Amino acid sequence: MSKVQSTLIKAFVSTLRRDLLIAYKKKNDLFNPFMFFLIVATLFPIGISPEPEKLSEISAGVLWISALLAALLAMDNLFRADYEDGSLEQLMLSPHPLYFLVLAKNIAHWLVSGLPVVLVSPLIAYMLSLPEGAYVTLFLTLLLGTPVLSLLGSIGVALTVGLGSRGLVLAVITLPMSVPVLIAGTLAVTQTLNGAELSGFLAIMGAMLVAALTLAPLASAAALRISVN
Amino acid sequence: MLGAEQSICGNLRAMVEQAGKPHEKDSASAPILAATDLYCERDDRILFEKLNFQLQEGQVLQIKGDNGSGKTTLLRMLCGLNDSYEGELSWYGQPMSECADAFYDALLYIGHRVGVNKILTPRENLAWSCSLRRQVRNDEIDSALLKVGLRGFEDSQCFTLSAGQHQRVSLARLLVSDARLWVLDEPFTTLDVTGVALLEKLIQDYSSQGGAVLVTTHHPLSVNDLTQLTLGRRPEAAESWA
Numbered sequence: 001m002s003k004v005q006s007t008l009i010k011a012f013v014s015t016l017r018r019d020l021l022i023a024y025k026k027k028n029d030l031f032n033p034f035m036f037f038l039i040v041a042t043l044f045p046i047g048i049s050p051e052p053e054k055l056s057e058i059s060a061g062v063l064w065i066s067a068l069l070a071a072l073l074a075m076d077n078l079f080r081a082d083y084e085d086g087s088l089e090q091l092m093l094s095p096h097p098l099y100f101l102v103l104a105k106n107i108a109h110w111l112v113s114g115l116p117v118v119l120v121s122p123l124i125a126y127m128l129s130l131p132e133g134a135y136v137t138l139f140l141t142l143l144l145g146t147p148v149l150s151l152l153g154s155i156g157v158a159l160t161v162g163l164g165s166r167g168l169v170l171a172v173i174t175l176p177m178s179v180p181v182l183i184a185g186t187l188a189v190t191q192t193l194n195g196a197e198l199s200g201f202l203a204i205m206g207a208m209l210v211a212a213l214t215l216a217p218l219a220s221a222a223a224l225r226i227s228v229n
Numbered sequence: 230m231l232g233a234e235q236s237i238c239g240n241l242r243a244m245v246e247q248a249g250k251p252h253e254k255d256s257a258s259a260p261i262l263a264a265t266d267l268y269c270e271r272d273d274r275i276l277f278e279k280l281n282f283q284l285q286e287g288q289v290l291q292i293k294g295d296n297g298s299g300k301t302t303l304l305r306m307l308c309g310l311n312d313s314y315e316g317e318l319s320w321y322g323q324p325m326s327e328c329a330d331a332f333y334d335a336l337l338y339i340g341h342r343v344g345v346n347k348i349l350t351p352r353e354n355l356a357w358s359c360s361l362r363r364q365v366r367n368d369e370i371d372s373a374l375l376k377v378g379l380r381g382f383e384d385s386q387c388f389t390l391s392a393g394q395h396q397r398v399s400l401a402r403l404l405v406s407d408a409r410l411w412v413l414d415e416p417f418t419t420l421d422v423t424g425v426a427l428l429e430k431l432i433q434d435y436s437s438q439g440g441a442v443l444v445t446t447h448h449p450l451s452v453n454d455l456t457q458l459t460l461g462r463r464p465e466a467a468e469s470w471a
């Protein structure tokens with residue numbers, strides 16, 4: 001049994017490293033979601049109002065919506081290249097549970113597309129005049145929330161990977177599932193500014209993350225089997 | 230969870246089977262892979278019905294048939310990538326659904342799409358696809374790439390290589406694997422003359438060591454003890470051509 005586990009860990013690490021390597025070699029995939037996040041977030045002050053009072057009211061929502069759209073934009077890369085070149089079949093015919101291999105791909109994908117958005121978010125928050133006390137909340141909720149968005153999006157991508165034109169279908173499948181995360185994230189920022197306790201919101205988002213980590217790859221794996229069929 | 234339970238049962242069963250290996254006549258009585266009464270239709274067209282075949286250890290089975298006669302579909306069904314069929318598949322005499330883990334442990338499939346990522350180099354591609362099955366050392370990978378004739382291309386990104394070289398990267402997996410069953414879908418299409426000879430020799434050596442091979446190709450295979458299976462023979466179509 002321990003031999004099986006050690007080869008499973010090797011396969012997991014090797015899949016994670018492969019996807020990171022592909023992202024590193026194909027740099028536009030790396031920067032597209034990040035640049036998209038920056039552009040969308042910077043358009044709001046231009047389109048609405050540059051006044052700090054107005055901006056500070058909407059800044060948390062703007063950051064969360066930009067992060068959600070950036071995650072959606074990045075999703076399409078997750079399985080498509082592997083589907084087209086046959087690597088996905090190799091992944092599915094591995095003796096290891098597809099759950100772990102899909103999880104490895106999801107983690108690699110979040111590290112490439114989600115983490116840079118989280119890391120740059122305080123800077124954009126400053127630009128959007130986010131109130132002083134909300135920085136920690138925003139950063140922590142994005143850190144917990146963007147992996148959930150990636151994991152949920154992966155189900156939609158797995159379902160649509162075999163379709164020719166999937167842009168809108170993917171958004172229609174993914175966005176409704178993402179709304180609870182959006183609500184929890186923005187609510188956490190506004191409520192903690194009004195004096196609410198942060199830990200409760202973090203607990204809810206942490207629970208969402210754990211649920212997504214355990215269940216979403218199962219759903220993605222099942223959806224991939226249907227798509228490849 | 231369910232998946233974990235299945236994998237434990239599957240591995241126990243695999244060990245029991247391997248413990249029983251020395252009795253050659255046992256393995257001769259139970260074929261490595263058997264299909265009974267397979268039926269498959271696609272878009273209201275029957276691809277095949279009442280299809281029966283058995284594959285013994287050391288046997289090479291070539292699947293032939295017209296374009297669109299369901300060769301690839303059959304291979305994908307056998308590998309569990311396609312489940313829109315009726316009939317029974319068994320692995321060493323046991324129903325496939327009960328021993329999926331032992332089956333995937335012993336299977337090596339090279340599809341029509343060869344599973345080579347264009348961004349990565351042959352070495353990186355091979356290291357990843359082999360690590361999905363077992364632990365491999367770097368020198369095993371290097372010597373496999375050398376044997377399939379990719380010396381000097383190990384570290385070039387695959388989009389700079391030709392289709393035949395992609396095929397060779399995927400064939401290098403045959404050299405590194407410890408699988409007992411190879412399933413190859415049109416492996417000869419993009420290979421040059423030396424590549425074809427190399428693959429025929431690989432298949433020949435593998436079957437003489439007791440490995441079983443399922444291969445679809447229109448290429449006349451020069452391999453000893455070749456069995457052939459022809460799909461979708463439609464006499465009326467043949468007559469209209471004649």
